[in-house]
Amino acid sequence: MLTGSFDLRSTLIGYVLVVQEFTALCGQAIAGLVRPPWYVRETIYQIDRIGVGSVFIVVLTGMFTGMVLALQGAVQLEPYGATIYVSRLISTSVVRELGPVLAALMIAGRVGSGIASEIASMKVTEQIDALRAEGTDPIQKLATTRLVACVLMIPVLTIITNGIAIFGGWLIARLYLGIDSYFYWTWAFEAIEQRDIVVGLVKPAVFGFIIAMVGCYAGFHTKGGTVGVGLSTTQSMVSSSILILASDFLLTKLFMAFP
Amino acid sequence: MIALSGVWLTLGERPVLNDISFDVQAGQTKVILGASGSGKTTILRVILGLYRPDRGSIRVDGQEITELDERNLTLVRQDMAMVFQGAALFDSLTVRENVWYRLWEHSRLSDETIEQTVQESLQFVGLADTVDKMPAELSGGMRKRVGIARALASGAKVLLYDEPTGGLDPINACMISRLITKLSTKGITQVVVTHDLDAAYRVADRIVMIQRGRVIFDGTPDGLQQSDDPAIRGFIDPGSLTNGWETFANPPNPVD
Ligand SMILES: Nc1ncnc2c1ncn2[C@@H]1O[C@H](COP(=O)(O)OP(=O)(O)O)[C@@H](O)[C@H]1O
Ligand SMILES: [Mg+2]
Numbered sequence A: 001m002l003t004g005s006f007d008l009r010s011t012l013i014g015y016v017l018v019v020q021e022f023t024a025l026c027g028q029a030i031a032g033l034v035r036p037p038w039y040v041r042e043t044i045y046q047i048d049r050i051g052v053g054s055v056f057i058v059v060l061t062g063m064f065t066g067m068v069l070a071l072q073g074a075v076q077l078e079p080y081g082a083t084i085y086v087s088r089l090i091s092t093s094v095v096r097e098l099g100p101v102l103a104a105l106m107i108a109g110r111v112g113s114g115i116a117s118e119i120a121s122m123k124v125t126e127q128i129d130a131l132r133a134e135g136t137d138p139i140q141k142l143a144t145t146r147l148v149a150c151v152l153m154i155p156v157l158t159i160i161t162n163g164i165a166i167f168g169g170w171l172i173a174r175l176y177l178g179i180d181s182y183f184y185w186t187w188a189f190e191a192i193e194q195r196d197i198v199v200g201l202v203k204p205a206v207f208g209f210i211i212a213m214v215g216c217y218a219g220f221h222t223k224g225g226t227v228g229v230g231l232s233t234t235q236s237m238v239s240s241s242i243l244i245l246a247s248d249f250l251l252t253k254l255f256m257a258f259p
Numbered sequence B: 001m002i003a004l005s006g007v008w009l010t011l012g013e014r015p016v017l018n019d020i021s022f023d024v025q026a027g028q029t030k031v032i033l034g035a036s037g038s039g040k041t042t043i044l045r046v047i048l049g050l051y052r053p054d055r056g057s058i059r060v061d062g063q064e065i066t067e068l069d070e071r072n073l074t075l076v077r078q079d080m081a082m083v084f085q086g087a088a089l090f091d092s093l094t095v096r097e098n099v100w101y102r103l104w105e106h107s108r109l110s111d112e113t114i115e116q117t118v119q120e121s122l123q124f125v126g127l128a129d130t131v132d133k134m135p136a137e138l139s140g141g142m143r144k145r146v147g148i149a150r151a152l153a154s155g156a157k158v159l160l161y162d163e164p165t166g167g168l169d170p171i172n173a174c175m176i177s178r179l180i181t182k183l184s185t186k187g188i189t190q191v192v193v194t195h196d197l198d199a200a201y202r203v204a205d206r207i208v209m210i211q212r213g214r215v216i217f218d219g220t221p222d223g224l225q226q227s228d229d230p231a232i233r234g235f236i237d238p239g240s241l242t243n244g245w246e247t248f249a250n251p252p253n254p255v256d
Helices: A003-035 A042-079 A083-124 A127-133 A138-175 A183-190 A194-220 A224-259 B040-048 B069-075 B093-098 B101-106 B111-122 B140-153 B172-185 B196-204 B222-225 B230-236
Strands: B001-009 B014-024 B029-036 B053-059 B078-082 B158-162 B189-194 B208-210 B215-220
Touching: A003 A042, A003 A138, A003 A194, A042 A138, A042 B172, A083 A127, A083 A138, A083 A183, A083 A194, A083 A224, A127 A138, A127 B040, A127 B208, A138 A183, A138 A194, A194 A224, A224 B158, B001 B040, B001 B069, B014 B053, B014 B158, B014 B215, B029 B040, B029 B172, B029 B196, B040 B053, B040 B078, B040 B158, B040 B189, B040 B208, B078 B140, B093 B111, B093 B140, B101 B111, B111 B140, B140 B158, B140 B172, B172 B189, B172 B196, B189 B196, B208 B230, B215 B222, B215 B230, B222 B230
Parallel strands: B029 B189, B029 B208, B078 B158, B158 B189
Antiparallel strands: B001 B014, B001 B053, B208 B215
């Protein structure tokens, strides 16, 4: 009983510490934006690696999501004789929820864990200390650049995911459901409201922030050699996935409060 | 040049440095000798300002560094360069980019001047032909030498070495010791952390010996050899020990 409550207390203190450190890291990474030096080349390199490098997986993600939505949507709409409106269902659910969330989860797996393992191995081989010894702020050099790349590129990748998903839905609609292409695309776009577009871009920007910062945090706080690198990588993937899902719920709720 | 006085530091729960005081004169090569886990690397880190001591004073070139913020520490660090234990070369950069890193980031020198400095530094360590290689393509001894070249090219007046001969075969270890001796004749101030006695005698002007975060000897190499303090004899001639090993062995090291 006594030990139980003691554990709970130290666990809670542990969480508070993590939140504090995480917030401090975010603050320093953002502060890195407003004062020189700006690592433009490093940022462009990260944009290329994170953004361009992820196109293939988000195309696959979008494609299969759109196709499966068309199949399932048709089943749901059939009893009402509304199968022809399947594109409405696809485009709204993709633009509002599935595109941003699925793209972010895929990118968290590929990019977030990559950031974590890269920084973690720099940490355990003393390269982070070497950066400081050479007079470079490692947070500005490594975290700020990746933060910018993620916040810029994940919305772009999400737009690609959305487009491909609607296209995937069209393939199924055309080939299996016999829906007229003109009708499909008209309803696909008709259904999207202006606010969907705003929400659809704010969410991925937030997810980009989460992916970059959780990856960096896990990397910078790695302890204990190569084993630590593996742990940090896994931890960053799990934590960022959960934070993405939780913040998706909160953002959806928040936007619903402002009609 | 460097003066530590009454430096205390606790990392996690463990008191790592307990009242460390010694100084390093300009142009001197000072060896910090001690068993693994005795706190040698930590001393280099506090000198570089990578860790801030809990108590005590550290002066570099007359300037107190314990109170400085990261900004001003960066300025102090420009006079110093460290050769890390595993070399800590930046994996994503070529040997050339590693060596010119500091000049390239912080100085207004022309590309030609920088390239020339890079060439000279690499020639000094005998690796001029590796400029375009990646660190992963080099052997351990070569990486350490590139680490020395990087430190040299920075133009620092003080070089800090963490176990420069650690993990190397005798020939490579000897080559590194030679480089350190050669640099000391050029008037560079050097602090060399090691547990390798041979290397220590080869390069040292002065030796500080550390045990469990405390200074137990500070003097000349001859003085160390002639000392009859049992703690020192136990380190320099462990074969003579019949018991009391635990005084020299340190508690298990969670970090290395
Ligand atoms: N970041 C850290 N957190 C906790 N303990 C540490 C840390 N760094 C070093 N230590 C401990 O401090 C002691 C001295 O470490 P170190 O200076 O690396 O020794 P040495 O270089 O002499 O082998 C070791 O016992 C080590 O476990
Ligand atoms: Mg060490």
